[in-house]
Amino acid sequence: MSSVLTEICPHPVVQAPMAGGVAVPQLAAAVSEAGGLGFLAAGYKTADGMYQEIKQLRGLTSRPFGVNLFLPQPETPDAAAVGVYAHQLAGEASWYETELGDADSGRDDGYDAKLAVLLDNPVPVVSFHFGVPSREVLDALRRAGTFTLVTATTAEEARAVEQAGADAVIAQGVEAGGHQGTHRDVPDTDRSGVGLLSLVAQVRESVGIPVVAAGGIMRGGQIAAVLAAGADAAQLGTAFLAAHESGAHSLHKRALTDPLYARTELTRAFSGRPARALVNRFLREHGPYAPAAYPDVHHLTAPLRKAAARAGDAQGMALWAGQGHRMARELPAGQLVELLAAELEAAR
Numbered sequence: 428m429s430s431v432l433t434e435i436c437p438h439p440v441v442q443a444p445m446a447g448g449v450a451v452p453q454l455a456a457a458v459s460e461a462g463g464l465g466f467l468a469a470g471y472k473t474a475d476g477m478y479q480e481i482k483q484l485r486g487l488t489s490r491p492f493g494v495n496l497f498l499p500q501p502e503t504p505d506a507a508a509v510g511v512y513a514h515q516l517a518g519e520a521s522w523y524e525t526e527l528g529d530a531d532s533g534r535d536d537g538y539d540a541k542l543a544v545l546l547d548n549p550v551p552v553v554s555f556h557f558g559v560p561s562r563e564v565l566d567a568l569r570r571a572g573t574f575t576l577v578t579a580t581t582a583e584e585a586r587a588v589e590q591a592g593a594d595a596v597i598a599q600g601v602e603a604g605g606h607q608g609t610h611r612d613v614p615d616t617d618r619s620g621v622g623l624l625s626l627v628a629q630v631r632e633s634v635g636i637p638v639v640a641a642g643g644i645m646r647g648g649q650i651a652a653v654l655a656a657g658a659d660a661a662q663l664g665t666a667f668l669a670a671h672e673s674g675a676h677s678l679h680k681r682a683l684t685d686p687l688y689a690r691t692e693l694t695r696a697f698s699g700r701p702a703r704a705l706v707n708r709f710l711r712e713h714g715p716y717a718p719a720a721y722p723d724v725h726h727l728t729a730p731l732r733k734a735a736a737r738a739g740d741a742q743g744m745a746l747w748a749g750q751g752h753r754m755a756r757e758l759p760a761g762q763l764v765e766l767l768a769a770e771l772e773a774a775r
């Protein structure tokens with residue numbers, strides 16, 4: 428394992444940043460306190476909302492932690508398709524007695540404002556999703572003493588991450604829950620993702636920087652496998668989504684192990700970008716024709732997803748989950764880190 432990463436997290440266990448209220452400061456603190464690396468998710472938050480969470484987390488732990496940012500997104504190639512999708516979702520809006528959101532609610536997720544906060548008040552680690560930051564941004568963070576990571580879903584993307592000057596790359600396999608961090612979303616490539624073990628081995632041979640493996644990891648034995656394949660640490664999302672401190676909706680947590688949800692699928696139904704979720708009614712009905720339009724579709728469906736959650740209807744929620752969801756364990760997050768570390772030790 429890379430020595431800098433070992434210093435940041437004694438156990439090679441990174442809790443994935445999970446936007447949408449899952450990766451709350453209590454979760455990140457519990458993971459970091461147990462010797463893993465806890466993460467906050469700045470995605471969909473304002474810069475001030477992110478800053479408040481950082482302050483709260485600093486009050487809970489003095490251990491290193493990370494903050495995750497989304498890259499600004501280019502214009503949607505087919506804006507008309509968003510209008511058509513809105514029309515197709517009209518029945519959902521009346522069913523949940525709400526309005527559709529405004530698809531034009533912004534495409535940069537407050538990137539510059541969030542970076543300004545993170546340069547003024549540096550945090551130990553920053554990771555990026557949905558693209559590669561500029562060399563200037565990565566250099567400025569390094570000068571501020573921040574360790575940087577960028578998600579890649581192919582060996583080519585990993586090389587771009589290294590060339591831009593990031594300190595480490597997250598190799599995200601197609602098994603991963605939530606959004607694929609593909610750098611450029613190309614329509615009709617939804618199902619072409621690379622499996623994690625194959626990806627880690629390819630990325631290891633393509634770059635010299637540390638590699639963090641993400642996707643479908645639920646047990647210490649799997650962490651041992653990705654370390655053996657060339658990774659320096661593992662990033663787990665779904666496993667921590669089920670933890671006591673996770674801010675996930677109780678229906679979302681319960682659905683992970685509910686036999687009603689037999690499988691996951693990559694879908695554009697909720698956000699317009701491929702993301703892995705448990706197959707439910709909304710995904711089944713709208714996934715087949717949802718357009719490649721992120722974050723337009725995310726904004727459009729946000730009130731629907733909130734209304735479904737308020738109504739206690741998991742069939743209308745985005746139940747993000749990785750392929751290992753059935754192996755989720757509802758434990759305090761610190762205990763989960765310790766258990767994963769013990770399983771890893773036993774497997775080595």
Ligand SMILES: Cc1cc2nc3c(=O)[nH]c(=O)nc-3n(C[C@H](O)[C@H](O)[C@H](O)COP(=O)(O)O)c2cc1C
Pocket residue numbers: 443444445446447449468469470495555556578599602603604605606608641642643644662663664665666668747748749750751
């Ligand atoms: C509910 C949920 C939300 C996520 N949100 C983010 C996010 O905000 N930023 C990010 O970089 N990755 C996000 N991810 C992806 C994770 O970083 C990671 O790639 C994934 O969880 C790994 O697969 P696993 O869930 O099977 O462990 C999310 C994943 C889930 C399950």
